[in-house]
Amino acid sequence: MVKSTITMKDLDKIDIRVGKIVKVFDITASDKLVGLVVDFGEFQRTILVGMKKERENPQAEIEGKQALFVVNLAPKLMFGIESHGMLFDIGYTNKITPVLAIPEKEVPNGTIAG
Template identity: 40%
Template sequence: MKDTITYQDFIKLDIRVGEVTEATNVQNSTKLIRLLVDFGSDIGTRTILAGLAKWYAPSDFENQKFLFIVNLEPRKMAGEESQGMTLAADVDGLPKIVPAPNNLPNGTQIR
């Protein structure tokens, strides 16, 4: 288990439902998949790079809803900027992406 955090630390995370409208492998990377994610009208569309290409194909993401952290500082990876992070569970050392129910609108905040 990781160190205990306060509730105030937890509420700093902005976790949202996003729908992947396009997913492609990142050129010159064996690890990254580029996701174009629709977060609704308040946030819009963002590019998120997911280091999941070893376990998933881009088609596993397209037209699916997942949970993302949208208020992380942007990060450069493989010459591109990622504007958030995909949430994944650790199951026996393997990442399992966290789906969101289809009935939740894009941009819905998770608390």
């Protein structure tokens, strides 16, 4: 099912950027979350993502890779750590093991999608 129709004005509100995952760290109090330190060129962010059960070794699998992130999402406090964004992944809603949404080739960190 396709979600409700939005306008270009709605889409323009979302700030999607390429970031390089420079560090993956465990959130020991959570059975689902890991933390990412992401380099967006002009700034870095800590972003928590629920991939602990989806990957055998998140650090080895995604550290050093570029991916797409929403960077203007309101911060959310989880397990005492503030998450400043959202990782785009592909497949979770379809109940398949998610994969990263990545640029086809490396681009400068912070490059804006859209």
